[in-house]
Amino acid sequence: MVESIPPRQAAGPGRALAALALAQFICSFAGSNMNVMINDISEDLDTTVQGVQVAITVFLVVMAALMIPGGKLTDRYGRKRCFLTGLTVYAIGALVSAAAPNLGVLILGNSIFEGIGTALLIPPVYILTTLLHPGQTSRARAFGIVMALGGIGAAAGPLIGGLITTGISWRAAFVFQALVIAVIIFLSRRLDDPLPPDPTRSFDVVGAILSATGLVLVVMGILAADDNIWLTIGLLVLGAGVLAWFFHSASAKEASGTEPLLSVGLFHDRVSNLGLATQNIQWLMLMGTSFTVSAYLQTVRHYDAIQTGVVFTAATLGLLATSLAAHRLAGRRSQRTLIMTGFIVCDAGVVALVALVQTISSAWAFVPGLLLIGLGLGVMLTPSVNIVQSQFPERQQGEISGLSRSVSNLGSSFGTAIAGTILVSGLTTGAYAVAMITLAVAGLGGLMAATCLPRAPGTGARAAARSAGVPGRKT
Numbered sequence: 001m002v003e004s005i006p007p008r009q010a011a012g013p014g015r016a017l018a019a020l021a022l023a024q025f026i027c028s029f030a031g032s033n034m035n036v037m038i039n040d041i042s043e044d045l046d047t048t049v050q051g052v053q054v055a056i057t058v059f060l061v062v063m064a065a066l067m068i069p070g071g072k073l074t075d076r077y078g079r080k081r082c083f084l085t086g087l088t089v090y091a092i093g094a095l096v097s098a099a100a101p102n103l104g105v106l107i108l109g110n111s112i113f114e115g116i117g118t119a120l121l122i123p124p125v126y127i128l129t130t131l132l133h134p135g136q137t138s139r140a141r142a143f144g145i146v147m148a149l150g151g152i153g154a155a156a157g158p159l160i161g162g163l164i165t166t167g168i169s170w171r172a173a174f175v176f177q178a179l180v181i182a183v184i185i186f187l188s189r190r191l192d193d194p195l196p197p198d199p200t201r202s203f204d205v206v207g208a209i210l211s212a213t214g215l216v217l218v219v220m221g222i223l224a225a226d227d228n229i230w231l232t233i234g235l236l237v238l239g240a241g242v243l244a245w246f247f248h249s250a251s252a253k254e255a256s257g258t259e260p261l262l263s264v265g266l267f268h269d270r271v272s273n274l275g276l277a278t279q280n281i282q283w284l285m286l287m288g289t290s291f292t293v294s295a296y297l298q299t300v301r302h303y304d305a306i307q308t309g310v311v312f313t314a315a316t317l318g319l320l321a322t323s324l325a326a327h328r329l330a331g332r333r334s335q336r337t338l339i340m341t342g343f344i345v346c347d348a349g350v351v352a353l354v355a356l357v358q359t360i361s362s363a364w365a366f367v368p369g370l371l372l373i374g375l376g377l378g379v380m381l382t383p384s385v386n387i388v389q390s391q392f393p394e395r396q397q398g399e400i401s402g403l404s405r406s407v408s409n410l411g412s413s414f415g416t417a418i419a420g421t422i423l424v425s426g427l428t429t430g431a432y433a434v435a436m437i438t439l440a441v442a443g444l445g446g447l448m449a450a451t452c453l454p455r456a457p458g459t460g461a462r463a464a465a466r467s468a469g470v471p472g473r474k475t
Contacts, residue, residue, distance in 0.1 A: 016132060017142055019187035020125045021149040026180045027118045028153030029030025030094075031287060031412055032112070033062055033161030033320075035294035036305040037170040044170070047103045047381070049299060052160025055107050056291065057416045061219040062115025063122070064409035065212035070125035070260055071402015072204075078197030079124035084188060086307070090114050091181040098174035110174070119405075130389045131194040143389075147381040148323030151374075154286055156316040158294055162309025170305075176422030207250055207261030214243035215410060222417040266392070266403060274449050275387035276404060278339050280411035281446035282384060285346055286377055288439045289315075293366060296432045307363070314367045318374025323381065335383035336453040343447040349373035350440040354433050387453070415439070423473040 032043070038052045045051075074082045091111025100106035123145065133142040164173045221235030243433035267273060290312070297303040297311060304332055322329075349372030356365040385404065392400045422435040 001263070009334050014225060015187055015408075016063060016128065018193050019171060019184050020129055021146045022180065022184050022187070023083070023121055023125050024146050025149035026177055027063075027122060029157045029160065030114055030118070030149040030153075030177060031056070031174055032157030032290045034110070034289050035171065036158040036298070036320045037165050038133075038161040038163055038295060039298050040170045040305060041106070045100070045106060049295060050470075051103050051290070053295075053416065054420075055103065055111050057112035057219065059115045059412055060106055060287070060409055060413040060416060061216055063466040064116045064118060064413050065215040065221070066119035066410055067123065067406035068211055068402040069203075069208040070119040071127075071405070072208075072261055073120070074123055074127060076197055076201040077199075078193050079127050079195070080188070080191050080193045081197070083121050083128075083191070084185065086117045086119070086124075087181050087185055087188075088117070089120065090117025091178045093117055094174045094181065098171045098178075099408075100171075112178075114391040122405045123401040126385070126389060126404065128191075128194070130401070143385050144323055144325075144382045147385060148320060148378070151286070151319040151323050151377055151381055152316055154290065156312070158290065158312040159309035159316060162305040163306070166304060166306035184203075189449040193237075202259045204250075204253065204259070204261035207246060210242055210249060211247035211261060213291045214239050214241075214246055215406075217242060219410075222414065222421060247289040250325050262403060266400060269391050271454060272388050272400070274453050275384050275391075276407045277449040278380065278446050279388065279404065279408045280383045280414075281442050281449070282342070282346075282377060282381060283427045284415035284418075284442050285373070285409045285413035285439050285446075286415065288372055288419035288442075289350070289353070289370075289436070291416045292419045292432065292439070293370070293437045297366075300398075300432070303363075306427060311363050311366050312370060313460055315370040315374035319372045319378040322375050322378030325378075329379065336450060336455055339380040339385045339450040340447060341454065342376040342378075343443050343450060345376030345379065346373050347376075347440050347443040347447070349402060350436050350443065351375060354436045354437075354440075360435070360457050457472035 011266065034052065034056050038049055041052050042048055069081065070086070088104060090113070093109045096109030096113060097106055100109055100111075108392060129142050129146055160176075161170075161173050164170075164176055185195060217235050218238030221239060222233045224231045224235060246261075247264060250262055251264045253260040296310055297308045298305075303311070333341075335419075349369045351369075352372060353366060353369030359365075388400060388404050419435040419439055423442070
């Protein structure tokens, strides 16, 4: 038995990375492929653009709300078990969505089941990638592959979804997701968990409820902006209050020696906080752009699903080119420089999307802007994740992975909710421009956060101590 371990370990990292990257791909794909199905789903299920927007946003917010609890469960039940459970729940949701007779069942399958499945499977993706690839260069390469597949899933979602929708049906796109999940489960059969689960670890149920409720209220408040501004204000205030309660509860538990859902000490690391901010805004720009451009093309310019998807090929190619070069870029430029460059290029892309669409009526007006956004995102997605994950020791990888993915998916939710709400409030060229300019302003905020990151390629004394084998202290 002992003699069989070495070949298994030798074969493990490559197969494991393929499974982890494919898992990130399909979850990102799910967040964007419905953007090109807006008209088809609306007609088939007798709903509206707003109804489809709600389904997309609820999927993203369920992920964001449950990602922190999902990351915490990996410590107690193990990363592989949570990964496989999440994949199974996700596959069930995809099949329910494929058979949905109305919007309510679609939300149940796509938004709830797939959202829960994603929250369970994504934290293990980032924990295992971190643990299986020590060292900044090796980890940057691994995260480059994972983030490349994630970015491609989000950027190519409209194209793949458009091809499937036009060639077969929008329902077949969900069957495609279930088939990819089956492949991932096959690749994960021999996946090894570097850290054993600890069944004695406590789980803060109250904290999980408070954090999830607070995040849901905030995003639903944004969604309500086009109908009732007072309801929006009320939900935002209530959501902020619940989140404040959550942090107070977590702080009190930590002070008393009880393990909270999320250690407030995670927020004491300035570099990590800045990295989290950049992650949030990156996904806000990606998903906000995807929804806004897709909805505009279909409802204003009357493009079908495949035409809309083809337009997004430019973003996919740009993201693929820079994401796959992430490990080489990490060896040549500091992570701060890469993230700053990414935001500058993305904002240039948004400006191009606004300026050219106002003056050119053909589909080519969207290509330069989407290409720039893809290039910019590919440059900075990997270093932002690497910065955050590398700031913490192994024992905190479950917490920080859950927090990191929650922050990123919250950004996706904000992007779809904010830009989508502006756009659907008046489906015109003017509303499109306002929505895109809002995303550009968010990009400037990301650039400001990036300028505050350390100038050195590394992440400080704590990272150096870990690379030398010194356990990190709890921050």
